[in-house]
Amino acid sequence: MENKALINTSGIINNTKTDPNKILPMRYMWARQHYISGVANNWTPEEVSMQKDVEQWKEPKFLTDDERRMIYWNLGFFATAESLTANNLVLAVYRHVTNPECRQFLLRQAYEEAVHTDTFIYCCDTLGLDPEYIYNMYLTIPSINDKDRFVISLTESIFDPNFEVKDLVTLRKFVHDLIGYYVIMEGIFFYAGFAMMLALKRQNKMVGIGEQFEYIMRDESIHLAFGCDLINQIKAENPALWTQEFQDELVDLIKKAVALESRYALDACPRGLLGISTQQFVNYVEYVADRRLQRIDLPKVYNKENPFPWMSQSTDLSKEKNFFESRVTEYRTGGSLEW
Numbered sequence: 001m002e003n004k005a006l007i008n009t010s011g012i013i014n015n016t017k018t019d020p021n022k023i024l025p026m027r028y029m030w031a032r033q034h035y036i037s038g039v040a041n042n043w044t045p046e047e048v049s050m051q052k053d054v055e056q057w058k059e060p061k062f063l064t065d066d067e068r069r070m071i072y073w074n075l076g077f078f079a080t081a082e083s084l085t086a087n088n089l090v091l092a093v094y095r096h097v098t099n100p101e102c103r104q105f106l107l108r109q110a111y112e113e114a115v116h117t118d119t120f121i122y123c124c125d126t127l128g129l130d131p132e133y134i135y136n137m138y139l140t141i142p143s144i145n146d147k148d149r150f151v152i153s154l155t156e157s158i159f160d161p162n163f164e165v166k167d168l169v170t171l172r173k174f175v176h177d178l179i180g181y182y183v184i185m186e187g188i189f190f191y192a193g194f195a196m197m198l199a200l201k202r203q204n205k206m207v208g209i210g211e212q213f214e215y216i217m218r219d220e221s222i223h224l225a226f227g228c229d230l231i232n233q234i235k236a237e238n239p240a241l242w243t244q245e246f247q248d249e250l251v252d253l254i255k256k257a258v259a260l261e262s263r264y265a266l267d268a269c270p271r272g273l274l275g276i277s278t279q280q281f282v283n284y285v286e287y288v289a290d291r292r293l294q295r296i297d298l299p300k301v302y303n304k305e306n307p308f309p310w311m312s313q314s315t316d317l318s319k320e321k322n323f324f325e326s327r328v329t330e331y332r333t334g335g336s337l338e339w
């Protein structure tokens, strides 16, 4: 009975009362702010030199077999995860999020996902990797396939062209999709890979790819923030959505995601990496998952310390430059060119 309750149609999704083409005046300034942050982080992969990476990759003894395996696993996972995310955004999320400033952000995000897809094309081209191998890893490597299938399973119903968000049952399905892609895919499943690739970069190995992962991570941290703000706004506008039962279900999904990500970390670097144990990568994933849970007002599960404090420097979008780590802290192009 309660589940047949209709959703709020004067808010952020499926709004029947406002014109989706009229962006001013704005109502959700956080959406606008995420758009502006995205533009401030504009970049393209070709701006990052792969010269040194090519030399290191071709030198048979420079990288260990385990390091190569880790790089392959992460390229294989990310190469297809980016387009899964982009497809979901355009084919499933955009239709229901009618608010114009949110749609402006979604269009920007879709472009950024195209840039990320381009990054893996660029890596394959410069390093001479076999695209058949890389782009099939999401089918052939079980620990990658399980992550992708898990996210897809959360979102299947909303890909149905007849799917409409009209009551609490369908709204919960829609929120499952947002949790699946924004919180789990972009917020948890990307993070073991980010930590591994940036750990390698800290040792001056494959710094070009490392820098590209750093740029991607910054974009993803904005996508994640937008997704959480969107979820929190939907909750605020539809308080009946957020029952204890639904919250328990979401916490359970995030626990399953952490288990899949831990298995992936173990598979990508079974013997640890550069003095970092596989368990530390798992702890990092758990630490990150707690932060995601708290961001959408769900209770922490793991209570782990951050084993890699250096990771937050790379995500931090502040203007301060860390001269010892990287040159990528704030980046502007185009608009800042002087004529």
Ligand code: MN
Pocket (backbone or CB within 6 Å): 082, 085, 112, 113, 116, 216, 219, 220
């Ligand atoms: Mn992306």
Ligand code: FE
Pocket (backbone or CB within 6 Å): 085, 113, 186, 219, 220, 223
């Ligand atoms: Fe993203």
